């Protein structure tokens with residue numbers, strides 16, 4: 028089916044769908060369309076970034092940038108856990124794809140465990156892996172990949188590229204694909220209410236439906252950042268400020284060797300920046316017994332790191348294979364659907380605290396002579412905050428009690444800089460030791476249960492599953508804690524951090540970091556840490572702002588809001604009114620935007636609506652009926668209807 032070009036306007040004559048954004052969600056849209064078989068359809072695909080990989084996973088990026096998820100725990104394919112309406116079409120996980128690519132390139136059969144036949148078949152019937160074969164570093168990476176390895180982001184981009192090419196090849200003969208390697212600038216409607224997409228190159232696409240898979244979008248700086256920008260402007264001081272963004276989009280060239288740089292953020296973004304400013308500048312880490320030693324290039328700055336909590340995200344456990352299955356026995360025993368809106372603190376948290384505590388002692392019982400039955404009895408008989416003192420008398424001296432309540436409320440006490448820095452180093456070192464124990468760490472087993480509760484919770488809390496007060500309050504606080512225990516760096520990054528502290532290249536400022544402009548540059552300080560004041564000519568914000576529709580800088584979203592084609596999602600409050608938040612009002616099933624001007628078959632997918640749907644950020648995990656695949660499948664079902 029063709030389309031006519033009329034004075035810059037492309038008008039298609041059959042069902043016409045525009046997909047804006049060809050990152051993982053755009054790829055999944057194509058895969059789900061193809062899964063439904065041939066039909067007369069024109070697909071316009073719009074993205075100026077590398078198709079498949081998208082902006083974030085582009086394959087030409089620094090290979091030292093790695094995923095914080097595991098190769099065996101990422102897939103783009105449905106499996107028998109899938110509950111969507113569309114067909115299940117199995118295919119290789121990222122790890123299986125690495126093994127099959129290695130097998131194809133070298134002729135060496137993949138070792139055990141066996142790869143399911145359906146996954147192998149999908150690989151063999153899929154696109155070629157010439158891009159892997161042609162690149163020595165990719166060949167080495169697929170050869171070394173294990174289920175528990177952290178793939179480079181570029182390799183995940185290559186997998187996406189393969190899934191995209193495979194999905195395109197599977198589209199039926201009546202599907203016409205039109206590529207637009209440009210930005211979409213505006214989505215509007217014509218007189219008949221049909222969606223229209225305007226592109227930066229001047230083309231205008233009239234569609235029956237539009238799928239916006241835009242990923243991470245620009246939000247306006249917050250009030251404090253605007254004030255800091257104004258202070259920089261009026262001071263006339265020569266400083267470099269690298270604002271929050273994905274690390275590969277940040278220009279670090281203004282951060283000079285040998286000079287201090289203030290870094291805000293202690294999560295994945297910090298560990299990425301740390302790597303880019305050290306390994307990325309020619310330094311290297313060498314094994315030194317159990318530890319690492321850093322060999323500098325002389326091009327590194329000195330990083331002074333602070334954040335809101337002043338505590339680094341905890342390292343990911345080192346598993347030989349996939350992470351352990353989560354039990355959450357008490358949590359899962361409840362029919363939460365019958366108990367909406369969710370009361371997180373009153374109903375959910377006590378069960379979670381008990382489940383996490385039990386996981387700790389069950390693991391500990393493999394190494395210590397403890398009376399597990401008696402401990403479990405106490406777990407059920409006591410309030411969550413009383414568990415540690417209630418159980419401690421049953422433990423041998425060498426086994427500390429698990430104090431979930433204390434972990435959840437962990438904070439830094441006022442102290443001097445030396446003792447704070449010593450505390451952080453000890454905390455990173457002991458956490459790393461636990462991470463290296465893998466499945467044998469009671470501590471990480473407890474935290475793993477708590478981390479796993481995040482997805483469970485965000486699904487329960489989706490849309491009106493929890494009231495606005497509950498969402499904004501304790502749930503948000505818990506999810507933020509969950510991020511620090513579950514979305515942290517691979518363990519090797521924690522080892523690198525310790526080596527950089529030894530080399531004098533990383534220092535810690537403290538919690539509640541404030542930054543202002545002084546006479547010679549930025550001045551950072553933690554009100555809780557005496558002697559923490561530091562001056563630096565550069566400030567690096569090492570995180571990615573989560574999109575907020577109320578403060579968006581994205582032209583498509585602001586245009587949709589202006590035209591009444593979109594509106595903020597309002598969560599029900601305890602008083603029965605609605606409190607507007609950062610996400611958008613969308614159909615809970617199909618993700619179609621619901622604006623004051625009604626519905627116009629414009630579907631907004633993924634991260635911009637995280638605060639409504641939840642669980643939109645992490646890539647799909649095999650065997651978990653992933654939210655993203657269900658979300659995309661339901662949108663495709665509606666789009667093709």
Ligand SMILES: Cc1cc2nc3c(=O)[nH]c(=O)nc-3n(C[C@H](O)[C@H](O)[C@H](O)COP(=O)(O)OP(=O)(O)OC[C@H]3O[C@@H](n4cnc5c(N)ncnc54)[C@H](O)[C@@H]3O)c2cc1C
Pocket residue numbers: 047048049050051052053073074075076077080081082083084093094095096209210211212240241242243273274571583632633634644645646647
């Ligand atoms: C630094 C960083 C690290 C991450 N690491 C992990 C990880 O290790 N594991 C994990 O599971 N998840 C990770 N994530 C989450 C990640 O965002 C998701 O896994 C996934 O990329 C989301 O897919 P998406 O297709 O929705 O969005 P994206 O991957 O962001 O893709 C969106 C695409 O839309 C395009 N686009 C946007 N606007 C327009 C427009 N107007 N016109 C044309 N094209 C447009 C962009 O160019 C981009 O290619 C990470 C996120 C960040 C920021």
